[in-house]
Amino acid sequence: MRGYAAPAGRAPVFEQTGKSFVQTLSFWRQVLPSVKSVTSVAETSVTSPALASINSRNWRLLALFVALSAAVGATPPHGQAPSAALNVQRVFGPEVPTGPYKHPACLTELSNGDLYLVYYGGQGEYAKDTAVFGSRRPRGSSTWSTPKAIARDPFRSLGNGVIWQAPDDVVWLFYVVRYGATWSTSRIQAKISRDQGETWSDAFMLHDQPGMMVRNRPIVLDGGDYLLPIYHETGENTEVVGADSTSLFLRRDGKSGAWKQTGAISSKKGNIQPAVVEVAPGHLIAYCRRGGGYGPVTDGWLVRAESTDGGWTWSEGRDSTFPNPNAAVDFLKLASGKLLLVFNDSMSARTPLVAALSSDGDRSYAHRRAIAQGAGDFAYPIALQARDGRIHVVYTSDRRRVVNHAVFDESWISGQ
Numbered sequence: 001m002r003g004y005a006a007p008a009g010r011a012p013v014f015e016q017t018g019k020s021f022v023q024t025l026s027f028w029r030q031v032l033p034s035v036k037s038v039t040s041v042a043e044t045s046v047t048s049p050a051l052a053s054i055n056s057r058n059w060r061l062l063a064l065f066v067a068l069s070a071a072v073g074a075t076p077p078h079g080q081a082p083s084a085a086l087n088v089q090r091v092f093g094p095e096v097p098t099g100p101y102k103h104p105a106c107l108t109e110l111s112n113g114d115l116y117l118v119y120y121g122g123q124g125e126y127a128k129d130t131a132v133f134g135s136r137r138p139r140g141s142s143t144w145s146t147p148k149a150i151a152r153d154p155f156r157s158l159g160n161g162v163i164w165q166a167p168d169d170v171v172w173l174f175y176v177v178r179y180g181a182t183w184s185t186s187r188i189q190a191k192i193s194r195d196q197g198e199t200w201s202d203a204f205m206l207h208d209q210p211g212m213m214v215r216n217r218p219i220v221l222d223g224g225d226y227l228l229p230i231y232h233e234t235g236e237n238t239e240v241v242g243a244d245s246t247s248l249f250l251r252r253d254g255k256s257g258a259w260k261q262t263g264a265i266s267s268k269k270g271n272i273q274p275a276v277v278e279v280a281p282g283h284l285i286a287y288c289r290r291g292g293g294y295g296p297v298t299d300g301w302l303v304r305a306e307s308t309d310g311g312w313t314w315s316e317g318r319d320s321t322f323p324n325p326n327a328a329v330d331f332l333k334l335a336s337g338k339l340l341l342v343f344n345d346s347m348s349a350r351t352p353l354v355a356a357l358s359s360d361g362d363r364s365y366a367h368r369r370a371i372a373q374g375a376g377d378f379a380y381p382i383a384l385q386a387r388d389g390r391i392h393v394v395y396t397s398d399r400r401r402v403v404n405h406a407v408f409d410e411s412w413i414s415g416q
Helices: 021-031 038-043 056-069 410-414
Strands: 087-092 101-109 115-122 131-137 148-151 157-165 171-178 186-193 204-207 212-214 226-232 246-252 259-261 271-280 283-290 301-307 318-323 330-333 339-344 353-358 367-372 378-385 391-397 402-408
Touching (some): 101 378, 101 402, 115 157, 115 391, 115 402, 131 171, 148 171, 148 186, 157 212, 171 212, 226 283, 271 330, 283 330, 339 378, 353 391, 367 378, 367 402, 367 410
Parallel strands (some): 186 212, 246 271
Antiparallel strands (some): 101 115, 115 131, 131 148, 157 171, 171 186, 226 246, 283 301, 330 339, 353 367, 378 391
């Protein structure tokens, strides 16, 4: 153990017992399953015979063992694919008093280095008391602030929140306001912040056509315009996305600041929640969540479309080679030029949640790794690449009641 010297004439405890260091750590975690930190060691009651004779010196050694066990052989959170290069943190769950429902999450890195996360919360998806909540993780910290409401309507429920900082440092919050019983009655509103999300402007209407919604973050096009993915959801059925539902975009002129709606992506079963990248100037590719119901199918695929005029017009949406269980997807162009697709690799379940990497401009995805897998649901990813090059993905689980935050390097996906 670097930095620790055993008393003269005495071997370290793990040598005295004839056990390896990792075996000793495993022993302590079995004896004290509730110990999660050095602080909790000090608060643990000595109730078992195995611990009855531990003196203060050994308590200090135990504290060292517990601290090191966080880095050596710690058990990954439920659903996390085991890997030393993948870290997943459970950020918020039902215990946070914003209502049990927390979905979907969205994340941005601010220019001051802070991470800012939003979700909409309340008693349920169609509850009447929902609001958009925001939380900050300051630069250099591992602790998220207590979520607070940053958008609320005294008469209507709110939905999907999207947080994004533009190149001019203005932080945009886009979100959904539901006017009736289903999402097809929704409109898009927005707020801005000029002080890193500390304070927010009044709300303003961005799109007032019924059924318009947001889910994914904007991108900056080659010429400096912003492109915000939006979608038009039709029908009054909460269990089916209508076949005439379409993905489209709002494009903001970099000079005038005016937002204009683009053409739509149509497909045979309908599609919503587009995620877009610009692979070359004016050439865009979008992957969209499929329409239809939520039951098992054999023909459920992500919908793919292309634009060659900066997103103003789009090809017909066609089934891709990626399964989709009627759940959200994210698509990101990395600093290396490679493309990252984060999706549920299933037609009927929101598990596993997979990161796929393309090094040939979307023609193939040779490298794929599971961010989360196993029984349960791990869905609605939002991905970003931070200034240090690490990739962050936030997603929800536990029936949309838990927000999770995964961090990994591009090399983790490729296995290099």
